[in-house]
Amino acid sequence: MSTAAELAAAYSHCEAVTRSQAGNFYYGIRLLPGERRRAMCAVYAFARRVDDIGDGALATHEKLRLLDGEARALAAIGLAGSQAAPGERPDGAADAPQRRPDAPAADLVMVALADTQRRFPLPAGVLGELIDGVRMDVAGATYEEFDELVVYCRRVAGAIGRVCLAIFGLRAEEAAAPAEAERLADELGVALQLTNILRDVREDAENGRVYLPGTELRRFGVLVADERPPQSEAAAELLAALASAAHDASTGADEAEQRERLAALVRFECERAREWFDRGITLTGMLDRRSAACVLAMAGIYRRLLERIDAHPEEVARRRVSLPAHEKAWVAARGMLGVRA
Numbered sequence: 001m002s003t004a005a006e007l008a009a010a011y012s013h014c015e016a017v018t019r020s021q022a023g024n025f026y027y028g029i030r031l032l033p034g035e036r037r038r039a040m041c042a043v044y045a046f047a048r049r050v051d052d053i054g055d056g057a058l059a060t061h062e063k064l065r066l067l068d069g070e071a072r073a074l075a076a077i078g079l080a081g082s083q084a085a086p087g088e089r090p091d092g093a094a095d096a097p098q099r100r101p102d103a104p105a106a107d108l109v110m111v112a113l114a115d116t117q118r119r120f121p122l123p124a125g126v127l128g129e130l131i132d133g134v135r136m137d138v139a140g141a142t143y144e145e146f147d148e149l150v151v152y153c154r155r156v157a158g159a160i161g162r163v164c165l166a167i168f169g170l171r172a173e174e175a176a177a178p179a180e181a182e183r184l185a186d187e188l189g190v191a192l193q194l195t196n197i198l199r200d201v202r203e204d205a206e207n208g209r210v211y212l213p214g215t216e217l218r219r220f221g222v223l224v225a226d227e228r229p230p231q232s233e234a235a236a237e238l239l240a241a242l243a244s245a246a247h248d249a250s251t252g253a254d255e256a257e258q259r260e261r262l263a264a265l266v267r268f269e270c271e272r273a274r275e276w277f278d279r280g281i282t283l284t285g286m287l288d289r290r291s292a293a294c295v296l297a298m299a300g301i302y303r304r305l306l307e308r309i310d311a312h313p314e315e316v317a318r319r320r321v322s323l324p325a326h327e328k329a330w331v332a333a334r335g336m337l338g339v340r341a
Contacts, residue, residue: 028297161189188280296335
């Protein structure tokens with residue numbers, strides 16, 4: 001257990017990380033009541049740290065060592081104390097025991113996450129799925145079929161959706177259907193991750209990664225590589241295809257054809273992501289007003305991003321597509337009113 005001051009510092013750190021780095025999610029997270037908002041920030045700060053390990057410049061063996069350390073930290077949290085009393089706040093827990101003066105400095109993210117686990121029924125092992133998903137990145141996993149990609153999406157995004165659901169809780173009349181709520185949270189997480197993949201397709205290719213299924217890249221003629229080539233080769237070919245498609249309409253026939261092939265692929269992927277959104281967003285009907293507003297804001301921002309990509313598919317070949325801050329704020333405000341973007 002940590003002192004009240006340590007908990008306050010830990011949550012403050014996690015909120016700062018979320019506010020500065022969660023460009024889309026924070027618009028929804030800040031709509032939550034204080035205790036839930038702090039808990040969501042603790043989860044985000046942990047997920048951000050794990051993602052940063054996977055995306056960093058360290059050698060593969062060093063990344064895997066660090067991920068193993070995060071997994072051990074999660075295991076330790078699973079053995080920590082009982083759930084805190086209802087209403088106990090990190091800035092006012094009068095009965096928190098004192099740390100020994102000679103004890104080592106605490107990991108602020110894990111302090112906040114451990115307290116979150118005491119307050120909310122976080123599903124056991126689910127954040128470990130996130131680590132497994134990042135291990136797939138580190139190992140250079142490739143995806144020939146969409147079903148293979150779904151496994152990855154469920155680990156890195158669906159798992160987060162299920163953790164968030166534990167923080168949100170269900171309305172009393174929906175409490176008898178937790179499995180259905182978990183399924184919807186998982187599907188919404190997959191929808192968000194599919195949108196991320198489309199948004200970041202060029203950046204990922206520049207970093208030697210390809211997430212779009214190989215069978216679909218070949219079906220639409222964007223790639224011609226043999227089945228399941230090394231990821232580095234697939235990324236190089238995809239980057240060349242994106243560079244060709246990124247030229248404006250005044251260029252030659254080859255570039256125009258590549259642009260049309262890419263547009264057809266992107267629109268196909270957008271339609272599939274839209275189906276995952278349509279299923280997952282029904283989760284909001286099972287949540288209280290503030291939690292539903294959070295989900296509507298976060299999912300709404302990603303849904304509008306998806307629609308922008310669908311309307312201008314050639315843009316993913318040129319840059320990372322994004323929404324302006326005023327549009328995100330507008331979506332969040334509509335979420336607070338219970339309106340889907």
